[in-house]
Amino acid sequence: MMKEQLKTLQPYKPGKNIEDVKAELGLEKVVKLASNENPFGSSPNAIQGMERVFGELMVYPDGYAADLREKVSRHLGVSEDRLIFGNGTDEIIHILSRSLLEPGTNTIMADLTFPQYKRNAVIEGAEVKEVPLKEDGRHDLEAMLAAIDDETRIIWLCNPNNPTGEYIRDYELRTFLDQVPAYVTVVCDEAYFEYVTASDFPDAVTLSNEYRQLFVTRTFSKAYGLAALRIGYGVGHADLVQGIEPAREPFNASRLAQAAAVAALDDHSFVDECSRKNRQGLEAFYDFCDIFQLKYFPSQTNFILIDFGVSGDVIYNYLLKQGYIVRSGEALGYPNGVRITIGTEADNEAVIQHLKDYIHDR
Template sequence: MATSNQIQPRKVLGKIKPYTPGKPIWELQEELKLDKVVKLASNENPLGPSPRGVQAIADSLDGLNRYPDADTSALKKSIASSMGVTKEQVIVTNGADELITLVSEAFLEEGDEIIVPFPSFSEYDFGAQLMGAEVVPVQLEEDFQFDVDKMISAITDKTKLIYICSPNNPTGTYLPKSDLEKLLQAMPEHVLMVYDAAYSHYATAEDYTDGVEYVKAGYPIIALQTFSKIYGLAGVRVGFGVAPDYVIQTILKVKEPFNVNALAQAAAAAAISDEKHIEASREMNIKGADQLYHLFSELGLSYIQTQANFVLVDLGPDAKKVNDELLTKGVIVRYGNTWGMPEHVRVSIGTQEENQFFAEALRSILNK
């Protein structure tokens, strides 16, 4: 049978760059024959998954012959109780990434615009481009702080969505509560804010907000969260959004049934109340951040104090070379070229031992 190359994909796919995940540990071990590899590239919880979540998975294994609850009822109830909202204000998805795509499918049409601070999480662009909408980037300030006035100035009649990632990936900076209020109050009625608070549990700033209070106050905002970070459930993929009822009902029209598997639902419902694991993860993150701050200060490297579980560090013109040499020593970090920052790397905060392993590798490369 003859093959054909005449089948044409949608034109918008020409603008889309597939997401590039961090290199997995096993791949680097096989590639370079390394005995030990430390992965500090994907902002995972180094403490591990919530023990309650793991137990819930074990307890649910006998039911794998059944389809999962398409409405995620038990998990919605747990989330609503934790957040102080109603079940009707919650949507659960296969990771927060799926929710970002669903928001795009539900609200964007060709020719619409979204406003995205830059640099930030690339999946916001992906969802918009998939629908043929235009991405309007708003550059962060030199110290990677948000410029709310520039975002307000970027709003047009075509603007449909404004994305805010706070704490922001990859910079670790955040949007103060007063600035969020200013932006919400300036938004026209036809604009929805997507407020990505994936790293909210790590934020320590007194004027930080996860955005849920503004959902309760009736603003047109959907607050995103994930079980992949502090809860340590990245491997089962669960995310959720909290928004006004009418926003949730619109998104549900494009959601696939059974999108969140049964084990993931059980694990997330148990993990959300695992306060012991949450507090231990926060404490480890604070100590780990201090460990990296001392390292970078000792080496004379500029870095951004973080509100998340990673630190952005400036390695200068040799950043790519340093990144590659770290790989040969068994350390995986995230090179900043993805975000248009070729002199930076993003280092996930690991355990004390992992951070020390990274420190020794970095010192040896820089000869310091």
């Protein structure tokens, strides 16, 4: 018999495929700005790193990810036994959920955040406690603290948050951690860490030295431009990492992904340039929103969530006909919003112009 909880879930539905949109609408050019991928590609170092292992594809990857482990260890200044690697951070979330959640336990998360936290908790049969975000798109940490009970096992903090792009300040996270019971694991999902420019963003990896229950996840899918390879990692106390390791599948990080990630970590100029261009793109969207008095959330990520006052599907379909795939807020739990990935300068300008045309014509 199938698990009952699976009957309450829908399979993940990815956004429209570029080639399908071209064929459906007769367009020559279609740009996808829906999945928060890096519009500037991948580091040349990563490409070269993969090329070096093309002749080894018949051999299983290193299940311990030794080279990548040593590289990330030095990059972060943490010991190697505090790291775990996965097939994207999605798998790290799965490993944590599989290890810590079961019927009779519960997990706390924001209401309007990355959906994989809830999906994995439901599959494990745990109770899900969703705490609404504040009006400014930030986590309500006080309400999350109030939701903790003796059966709470994981609190998920998406920082910066997807889909609002807002973030938890350093002093807020410290104050929060001081009040969380030691038996509760606090996961800071920092998928967009490399795009952050806020001076008061917390150094969660360093904080994990002080707070044993703090676990940090990061990915190579976003700023490093390696989304197709699915490679991410987690950082936590050695006892926690060793405790969840049995839930990790063997050979879960491919040889190509490991080689690309090792090489990409050295290309600081690529990541810095992507972050700089991303910030310029965000500012262009801020200016547009300010001119037309549209509500938006200031973002520390490579996307922006804008409230157009109408169903996000309307804006989504309008931009789709212009050759731009974005993400409707209807699918994100923010019905009147549209989440737009920051693209190249040319694509940002084109999307903004199309949005201006829409506003003028409606």
